[in-house]
Each structure stands twice: as C-alpha cells, then as structure tokens.
Amino acid sequence: KRHKFWESQPVGQFKDLGDTSLPEGPIEPPTPLPEVKQEPYNLPSQYEWVTCDMDSKEMCDEVYNLLTANYVEDDENMFRFNYTKEFLQWALRPPGYYRSWHIGVRVKSSKKLVAFITGVPARIRVRETVVNMAEINFLCVHKKLRSKRLAPVMIKEVTRRVHLENIWQAAYTAGVVLPTPITTCQYWHRSLNPKKLIDVGFSRLGARMTMSRTIKLYKLPDQTATAGFRKMEPHDVPAVTRLLRNYLKQFIVSPDFDENDVEHWLLPKENVVDSFLVESPETHEITDFCSFYTLPSSILGCQNYSTLKAAYSYYNVSTRTPLNQLMNDALIMAKRKDFDVFNALDVMHNETFLKELKFGPGDGKLHYYLYNYRTRHMLRPSELGLVLL
Numbered sequence: 001k002r003h004k005f006w007e008s009q010p011v012g013q014f015k016d017l018g019d020t021s022l023p024e025g026p027i028e029p030p031t032p033l034p035e036v037k038q039e040p041y042n043l044p045s046q047y048e049w050v051t052c053d054m055d056s057k058e059m060c061d062e063v064y065n066l067l068t069a070n071y072v073e074d075d076e077n078m079f080r081f082n083y084t085k086e087f088l089q090w091a092l093r094p095p096g097y098y099r100s101w102h103i104g105v106r107v108k109s110s111k112k113l114v115a116f117i118t119g120v121p122a123r124i125r126v127r128e129t130v131v132n133m134a135e136i137n138f139l140c141v142h143k144k145l146r147s148k149r150l151a152p153v154m155i156k157e158v159t160r161r162v163h164l165e166n167i168w169q170a171a172y173t174a175g176v177v178l179p180t181p182i183t184t185c186q187y188w189h190r191s192l193n194p195k196k197l198i199d200v201g202f203s204r205l206g207a208r209m210t211m212s213r214t215i216k217l218y219k220l221p222d223q224t225a226t227a228g229f230r231k232m233e234p235h236d237v238p239a240v241t242r243l244l245r246n247y248l249k250q251f252i253v254s255p256d257f258d259e260n261d262v263e264h265w266l267l268p269k270e271n272v273v274d275s276f277l278v279e280s281p282e283t284h285e286i287t288d289f290c291s292f293y294t295l296p297s298s299i300l301g302c303q304n305y306s307t308l309k310a311a312y313s314y315y316n317v318s319t320r321t322p323l324n325q326l327m328n329d330a331l332i333m334a335k336r337k338d339f340d341v342f343n344a345l346d347v348m349h350n351e352t353f354l355k356e357l358k359f360g361p362g363d364g365k366l367h368y369y370l371y372n373y374r375t376r377h378m379l380r381p382s383e384l385g386l387v388l389l
C-alpha cells in the first residue's frame, strides 16, 4: 500500500529497515528558525485554522463534541473513545504546553469545528539521549470529511508549529501501520464487570462457560492485599519521581519525568487518573507504584448501556511488592471505582501480569512511532517505557 504522504516525511522508511549503516538519531537536522515557514499551510478554501484554547469552556465543548462523534473506533465499529472534557484539559495542558499546538479546522461559513490535532511537549529519552519532543495526539477529521486529504495538511501544520518552538522530533501512536513503527504492541483486557461486557458485545461467553461461572472467574476481593497500599498524595511527588525515574532507566525509550511532570501526570485526578503507592509500614519508604487513566468509550448501537467505563494501565513500578500482587490491587481499586474493564499494553513488564491476572488479548495492535528520529532496530514492547494517552 503506497504511503504517498509518509514517504515524503523524515520518518524511517520501510526500504531502510534492513540498512544497519543508518545511524540511530535525527533523520534531518533542525532548520534555522528564520527559515521555518512563518505562515500556516493552505487549507481547502472553505476551511480555516483555529487555535483551540482549552481554557475556554465553549472551545472545550466544541472539541469534546467533535471527538465524541468522530474519533477512533474499534475495528468492529462497536465502540468509540469518549474522552471527557476534564481528561482533555489534563492531557493538553502539561507543564510547558503551547496553546498554538492545539489546532482546529473550522468551516468558514458555519464556523463548525470539523477537525482537530494536538501536540504537547515531552522530554523523551532514547537510550542515553534525552530529546525534546512533541507528543502528537487526537488527530480527528469529521466522518463526513474523510479522504479529502485533510490529515496530511494538519500533520504538516502541527509539525510547522512544533518547529517554530525549536523542537524537531515527535512521538505518536496509531492503530494502523505507517512508515515505520519503532514497536508494535498488543493490547489486553481484564474483565471487571463481565456481565456488562458480554451484554454489550465487548466480550463473549467462553465455550462451556455459564454466566455465573464467568462472573465467579473474574471476581475480585473487596480489600487490597498489600500492606501500606494507599492513594498517592501531593507530598509523595519527590519520592515517586525518584522511584519512577530509577525504574524507567531500564527501557530503551521512556519519558524523562521530573517532579513537575510527575505532579501533573501522576497525582490522582478524579475521573481522569488514579495512582497508588506502597509505603513500607516499617521504614515509610515508597517501594512500589501503580496508576491507570480513565478513558470511557461510547457503546454504539446498544439499548441497555451507552458507555463502557475503561481503565488504562499507565505507569507501574514494582521494587518490593511482586508486580502481580501490585497490579491485582490496582484491579481491585478499579473494580471498587466501578470500572467495567482494565486495559493494558504489553509494554514494560506488563507481560508478567497480563497472563497471571486473567487478561485476555485484544483484537488489535497499537503501533508506536517517532518522527525525525531513527532507532537502530525495532524495539520489543518490553523495551518500551512510554505510555501515550
């Protein structure tokens, strides 16, 4: 399948895959800032660019409504991501964010928001090199405007605005194969509310399984098992930052989080992100950490339910508590918070708990990409320490 647009971009090309003579690192050098295109790319004449100020309630509502009706669906078009407004405000306003990287496209006549793409700044380490990157996300074109080639010009425009801030690399994921993934992850699901998951068609009753047997199979205790397991609090930020930085060192690609980043991305925020840690009752040392973010999905075409409440595994660190026990406590907390399913990718050490804690494989893959940065080889998912929203 020809990738007309991507073959023109500084990304690893399929034809270069075997070529080990190509060094790891930037594919193209930075452009001198005065030479970066100063004016926005041209849109088809009936459309105009709009910078989406997520602090504005009206703008946030418009973005939410566009995504709720037009964003990513599963392969069988039974579910569509339903990011909440508070989640979008959290995801798009991390330390050092640029409002100009929250880009919308309006119809000039009706002023209707019909497309969206975003970037947020992130320091990402690749082996020993920390690179200032943009994390690109929420690329969405209204269903009625698909295959009008809007996506390429939106990608070029967000790239131009990122270049204006002297940033030359980016990280993004997609459910489709583009030139060229740095790794391809399998996603897994752990049922928390199997009856609802079967009712809405997310899961199927196993062969030779009754509903009551299935409910019993996925039943979880009411109480967590780990002594010292508790919700993360603001005063934990320095210790959690140390724990997480030390743990992420072992992966080839991972965020280079500082205390400001940890405060933003990992302090609990209701209906957005939950995080827990283990504080040793004897020494009061923080020895383990687990977290998950809240990303509901709309259930398309179902009478009884309209929303699937899903938790997505975020960053987890185990140095004293066995990872399986730590993650089982995370499942117990997710169940207590009325989540229907707990999702995870096979990144970092997740493989160990996926099998043990009754996760089932999903029916799709998530591919990770770097823009303008070549890695020597493709990574195994277990070498990746980066979770994007």
Ligand SMILES: COc1cccc(CC(=N)NC(=O)c2cccnc2OC2CCNCC2)c1
Binding pocket: 072, 073, 074, 075, 079, 080, 081, 173, 175, 187, 188, 295, 297, 308, 310, 312, 343, 344, 345, 364, 366, 388, 389
């Ligand atoms: C259950 O509702 C869905 C609604 C839309 C798509 C999918 C399947 C899917 N594409 N899932 C994932 O991409 C996925 C599965 C497990 C963990 N993280 C994931 O994606 C995250 C990270 C990338 N941006 C979307 C959220 C499921």
